[in-house]
Amino acid sequence: MSGEPPALRVNGRAVALDDVPGDERLLDTLRWRLGLRGTKEGCRSGGCGACTVLVDGRGRLSCLALTRELEGSSVMTVEGAADDPVGRTVQEAFVQEGAAQCGYCTPGFVMAVTGLLRGRGDARPTSEVLRGLGGNLCRCTGYVAIARAVERARQELR
Amino acid sequence: MAPPELLTPTTEEGAVAELVATAPGTVAVLAGGTDLLLDLEERRLEPRRLLSLRRLPWNRHAWEGGGLTLGSTEPLSALEEDPQLPVRLPALAQGIAAVGSPALRLQATVGGNLGRSAPASDLTPVLLALDAEVELLGTAGARRMPVDRFLRASRETALGPGELIRSVRIPEDRPSSAYRWQRVRPAHDISQIGVAVAYAPRERRWGVSLGGAPPRPRLVPEAAAELHGPRPPEAEVAAASERLARDPALVSDRRASDEHRRRLAAVLCTRAVRAALSPPVAEPT
Numbered sequence: 001m002s003g004e005p006p007a008l009r010v011n012g013r014a015v016a017l018d019d020v021p022g023d024e025r026l027l028d029t030l031r032w033r034l035g036l037r038g039t040k041e042g043c044r045s046g047g048c049g050a051c052t053v054l055v056d057g058r059g060r061l062s063c064l065a066l067t068r069e070l071e072g073s074s075v076m077t078v079e080g081a082a083d084d085p086v087g088r089t090v091q092e093a094f095v096q097e098g099a100a101q102c103g104y105c106t107p108g109f110v111m112a113v114t115g116l117l118r119g120r121g122d123a124r125p126t127s128e129v130l131r132g133l134g135g136n137l138c139r140c141t142g143y144v145a146i147a148r149a150v151e152r153a154r155q156e157l158r
Numbered sequence: 159m160a161p162p163e164l165l166t167p168t169t170e171e172g173a174v175a176e177l178v179a180t181a182p183g184t185v186a187v188l189a190g191g192t193d194l195l196l197d198l199e200e201r202r203l204e205p206r207r208l209l210s211l212r213r214l215p216w217n218r219h220a221w222e223g224g225g226l227t228l229g230s231t232e233p234l235s236a237l238e239e240d241p242q243l244p245v246r247l248p249a250l251a252q253g254i255a256a257v258g259s260p261a262l263r264l265q266a267t268v269g270g271n272l273g274r275s276a277p278a279s280d281l282t283p284v285l286l287a288l289d290a291e292v293e294l295l296g297t298a299g300a301r302r303m304p305v306d307r308f309l310r311a312s313r314e315t316a317l318g319p320g321e322l323i324r325s326v327r328i329p330e331d332r333p334s335s336a337y338r339w340q341r342v343r344p345a346h347d348i349s350q351i352g353v354a355v356a357y358a359p360r361e362r363r364w365g366v367s368l369g370g371a372p373p374r375p376r377l378v379p380e381a382a383a384e385l386h387g388p389r390p391p392e393a394e395v396a397a398a399s400e401r402l403a404r405d406p407a408l409v410s411d412r413r414a415s416d417e418h419r420r421r422l423a424a425v426l427c428t429r430a431v432r433a434a435l436s437p438p439v440a441e442p443t
Contacts, residue, residue, distance in 0.1 A: 022164030022208055023198055045196050046262050061261050064195050066188075068164045069210055112261065134344070135259020 006071045010034060011080030017068055026062040026070060027051045030077055038078040038107050042137070049136030052108040052115075053077045059115030061135075076114075078107035086157060087114045093153035094146075101140035112136050113150055122157040126150060162186070162198075162205050168213045170295060173322060178297055180207050182319040187211065189231050189270035192262055216269070216324060221246070225330045230269025230323040238263065247328060248434070249335035249354050253284035256339050256349065269323040272305065275374060277312040278348040278413075283369030284337050286377050287354035288328045296321040311373045332356040334388065336433035338426040339370070350414035353402065353426040355434050357388055364390075366398060366427065371407040371419060378405055381427065389435060399427040 006017040010030070020029060027044075030036045030053070042050030044063045051062040054076040081087030090113045093099070100106045116124070116132045129150055138146060167173040177185060186205035188194055189212075197203040216229040219237060226247060228237070234254045237243060244251040257263055257271070257280050271281045272292060285305045292308045294301050297320055305326070308316050317323065335356035341347040352369035364385040369375035384390075384398035403424040410416045 021161035023161045025195070044199065046192055046258070049259070049261060052261060058264060059261050060264060064192055064262075064265060066164065066191065066195070066208075066210075069166065069188075069191075069212055071166075132260045135261040 006068070008067065008070055008072070009074040010036070011076060011083070012074075017071060020067050022066070022068055024067050026053070026055075026060075026065040026067045026075070029067040030062060030075075036077050036079050040104055040107055042104070042108070047135070047137075048105070048108075049112060049133075050105050050108040052111045052136065054111055054115050054118075057115065057118055059112045059132075076111070078110055081110055081114060084114065086118050086153075087111075089156050090114045090117065090149070090153045093149040093156065097145050097149040097152055099141065099145040099149035105136060105138045109133070109136050109138070109146060113153060117153060117157055122154050124154075126154060129154065159204055160206075162208045164208045164210060166210045166213050170214055170216070170322075170324065173209065173211065173214055174295060174297055174320065176207075176209055177322065178320040180209075185209055187273065187322060189267040189273070190233065190265040191270075192258065192266045193270060193274045193276065211269070211322065223329075226250075226328045228268050228326040228328070230272075230325055231267050234263040234266050234268070235260065237268075246331040246333060247288065247335060249284045249287060249332065249337045249356050250328070252337040253281050253352075253354065256280040256337065256352070268326050272308065272326065273315060273317060273323050275309050275311070275313050275315050277372055277374050278352075278370045279375060280337070280339060280349055280352050280369060282309060282375040283352045283354040283367040285326065285328075286367040286375060287335065287337075287356040287365040288332055289356075289358065289365060291327045291329070292323055293325045293327060294318070294321045295324040300324065302327070306377060309374050309376075330358070330360060332358065334359075334434045336430040338430040338433065340422050340426060348413065351408075351419055351422040351426060353423060353430045355382075355385075355427070355430045357385075357434065359388070362387065364398075366402060368402065368405060368407060368423065370413070371405070372409065372411065373407075376407070378402055381405075385431065390431065395428055395431045398431065399424040402427045 040050040042048035046064045184206040188210045211231045217232045219228045290305045337354045339349040339352040349370040354367045364382045366382040381398045381402040403420040408419040
């Protein structure tokens, strides 16, 4: 262990963890400690994907992550998506395709898709990307517009 | 009640020492957290300390000695990415793909799945059919035991108070193996029934196990005894499936009726053996 005080990066900004209790979830740290309310609380048990954020570039369910365990990691929330080339493209694609109705699941979808399309993810077949979204629920859209947004984002990133 | 203190030891000796230094019942061991965190949330557990295994070097797997050693804290997603898995141990690849959603599998671990002894686990029937052994580490050193002996009941294992699951060992490749399951909504529900089958080439016998039925996943040797040799004929597959469907564990609960479970057990057993006999291909399950 280094002598550095425990910290986490959230959307590029260092966040000190000294006062964070051992059982606090990343979801609560983001929403209530940092005021980043874009990340949504859905089922709070890992079943709906509304709270998905990126941790070190991969989609993670923030309701099932303990903040203190992520010391040294980099977190990206939907508030940081516009500053990321892939995240921005995914957001744009969701807008263009009208891939939201009530919008509650949208931040989770945007982050999950961003995680799946990062790296060389845009080379994956769309079916594989959609399978990766198996844990993200939308109760309004029937997923058709979301699938179109995924395809649009994938094409634009190629 | 004060929030629990999070401990993140970086060595296995340190982890065991922390565990032993804490009164039994006041510490919860944390691997991926996909199951434990739900108990903390609902206050079914109120530990004083959380012992995280995340920084231990137990998060990788190795193909060795003709089989596979799984580190207890490796996320299932990392195993999924190994192209050898569907060829050498197809049942395990299919069992892993059956666990939750892709996002959940980035966190969920083999050790956590075993240690929590969930009654409807999709991994434990597979580990049983593959004759897996669990390696436990305590102050007196390591000991091994078959998964079948390790799992006692729902939420109950043979893990001692000062012990941790270090690894899981699958003794040999079982290319003729498969796992089939049924649930209402694939990514979100718990399996109503899971059936794992595997042919052990050295011992020239089959293993058949049943999951999703109480009290815990277990081997059904009576069904396996109907199957003979590496390529059992259809009549033997039918006999094994019928035998499995008569298993007394197939009872009614809130997930399925006994009648539904019996039919599923027979159908899934037949499909699993047929899949095990087909050449390995990358297939979505």
